Amino acid sequence: MTTVTTTPRSGTPGSDFARLSRKIADAGLLGRRPGYYTARITSVAGLYATGWLALVLIGPSWWTLAVAAFMAVLYGQVALVAHDMAHRQVFRRRRASEVSGRIAASSIGMSYGWWQDKHTRHHANPNTEDLDPDIGPDLLVWSPDQARAATGLPRLLGRRQAFLFFPLLTLEGFNLHVSSGRALADRRLKHRTLDGALLLAHCALYLTALFLVLPPGMAVAFLAVHQCLFGVYLGSVFAPNHKGMPILSADGRPDFLRRQVLTSRNVNGGRFTDLALGGLNHQIEHHLFPSMPSPNLREARAIVRRYCRELGVDYTETGLIASYRLALTSLHRAGAPLRRARTGT
Numbered sequence: 001m002t003t004v005t006t007t008p009r010s011g012t013p014g015s016d017f018a019r020l021s022r023k024i025a026d027a028g029l030l031g032r033r034p035g036y037y038t039a040r041i042t043s044v045a046g047l048y049a050t051g052w053l054a055l056v057l058i059g060p061s062w063w064t065l066a067v068a069a070f071m072a073v074l075y076g077q078v079a080l081v082a083h084d085m086a087h088r089q090v091f092r093r094r095r096a097s098e099v100s101g102r103i104a105a106s107s108i109g110m111s112y113g114w115w116q117d118k119h120t121r122h123h124a125n126p127n128t129e130d131l132d133p134d135i136g137p138d139l140l141v142w143s144p145d146q147a148r149a150a151t152g153l154p155r156l157l158g159r160r161q162a163f164l165f166f167p168l169l170t171l172e173g174f175n176l177h178v179s180s181g182r183a184l185a186d187r188r189l190k191h192r193t194l195d196g197a198l199l200l201a202h203c204a205l206y207l208t209a210l211f212l213v214l215p216p217g218m219a220v221a222f223l224a225v226h227q228c229l230f231g232v233y234l235g236s237v238f239a240p241n242h243k244g245m246p247i248l249s250a251d252g253r254p255d256f257l258r259r260q261v262l263t264s265r266n267v268n269g270g271r272f273t274d275l276a277l278g279g280l281n282h283q284i285e286h287h288l289f290p291s292m293p294s295p296n297l298r299e300a301r302a303i304v305r306r307y308c309r310e311l312g313v314d315y316t317e318t319g320l321i322a323s324y325r326l327a328l329t330s331l332h333r334a335g336a337p338l339r340r341a342r343t344g345t
Contacts, residue, residue: 017257017288020307024289029300033293037090044077048107052209055222060214068222072229075108075173079234080278082108086116089293102191106198108230109206111180113195123290127263128248135247139168140331143247147337159339162332165239172231177203237276240267240323241283244330245316258313260287265326266301266317273320274298284315 024030051071058064084090085101098112105112118133125131135142141150141158150158157164177199183189184196210219245263253259267273267281279294280286282301292300308315318326 016255016311020257020288020304023303023307024292024300027299027303029296029303030289030292031296032090032092033295036293036295037084041081041090044074044081048074048078055209056213060218062218062221064214064218064222065225068226069229072173072226072233075226075230076233076237077278078104078108079110080237080280082110082112082115083119083278083280084294086112086119087290089291102194102198106195106202109177109180109199109202111183111189111192111195111199113189113191114180114183117189123287125248125250125253126260126287127242127245128250128253128259130250134242140165141334141338142243142331143334144337147335150338155338158335159342161335162328165328165331166232166235169232169235170228172235173227173229174231176231176234236324237278237280239327240265240277240320241280243327244323257288260284261304261308261313261315263287264316265323266315267320267323268317269320281320284317 048071051067051074054067054070055064058067082101082104085097085104088094088097091097091100101116102112105115122132122134127135129135129143137146137150137154139154139157140161141147141154147155147158157168180195180199184192184199186192189195210222213219214222242263242265245265248254248259248263254262261284264283264287266284267277269277269281273281274294279297282294282297285292285297285300285304286294288304289300305315305317
C-alpha cells in the first residue's frame with residue numbers, strides 16, 4: 001500500500017474541479033430524481049415490511065432462516081437508502097434529509113448521528129492518514145506503519161488479515177450496533193438522546209419480535225444468520241471503494257479533485273451491480289459529487305473519466321472480483337511487518 005504525497009499537477013487548487021463541475025451541471029446531472037427515489041424507497045420499505053410479516057406467518061420453523069437471509073439483504077438496502085438521504089440526494093432541504101435519514105437508520109439499529117459524523121470525515125479526507133476514520137487502526141491494520149505499531153488483537157490478526165477479512169465481516173453487523181451505542185456517550189454527538197431512544201426502541205422491538213414468534217434456539221439462530229449476513233453484505237458493498245488504493249499523507253494532500261479520484265475505485269457492471277451496490281460502484285463520481293442522485297452517477301462516469309484522461313489523472317475502474325482481490329492483496333502487504341517480526345526476518 002503506497003503513500004501518496006503528490007501536489008496538483010495543473011491549475012490552482014479547485015480550478016480543475018470547478019471546470020468539471022460546470023460540465024456536470026450543464027449535463028443536468030445534479031438535479032433531484034423524485035420519481036426514482038419514490039419508487040426505490042417504496043419498494044425497499046414494502047419488502048422490509050414483507051420480511052417481518054413472513055417471519056410471523058411462517059412462525060416456529062427453520063424456514064425462517066431463509067427470511068433472515070432475505071432481511072440481511074433488506075437491511076443492507078435500507079442502509080444504502082439512508083446513505084443517499086444523508087448526502088441530500090433525495091431531498092434538497094437539510095431538515096427533510098435528516099428526518100428521513102434518521103428514520104431509515106433507526107430501522108436497522110444504527111445511530112444516524114454517529115454514522116453521519118464518521119462518514120462526513122471520510123468524505124473530506126478519503127484514505128488520508130490520521131484523518132480518515134475508515135483507515136484508522138482498529139481490528140485490522142491498513143498500512144505497514146500501522147502494523148509495526150499494532151499491539152494485542154490487531155497484531156495477532158494482522159499477520160493473516162487478508163485471509164480473515166471476509167470471515168470478520170460476519171461481525172460487522174454487530175459492530176455497527178455496538179459502535180452506534182458506544183457513540184452515545186460522546187457529548188459532542190448531535191441529537192444523541194434522540195438517537196439513543198431510537199436505537200433502544202429498535203433493539204427492543206427486534207428482540208421482542210424474534211422471541212415472541214420463535215423458540216429461543218430458533219430466535220438466536222435467526223439473529224445470528226441475519227446479522228452475520230448483513231455484515232458480509234454491507235462490508236462487501238464498501239470494501240471495493242477505497243481498500244487497496246493509495247494512502248495520502250495529511251501533510252501533502254493534492255487538490256480536491258485529485259484527492260477524491262486517486263483514492264477511489266469504480267467497479268464495472270450493469271444495472272444489477274448498481275442495484276446491489278447502491279450506486280457506490282461509481283465511487284469516484286460519488287466522492288466528487290456526493291449530493292448527486294445515485295441514478296445519475298452512471299452518466300456522470302463517462303464525463304468524469306474523459307475529463308481525468310485529459311488532465312492525466314489516474315482513473316481506476318475494475319471488475320467486482322478484481323476489486324476484492326486488490327483489497328485483499330493490499331491487506332496482505334500491510335500485514336507484512338508482523339509476519340516478518342514473527343519469523344525474525
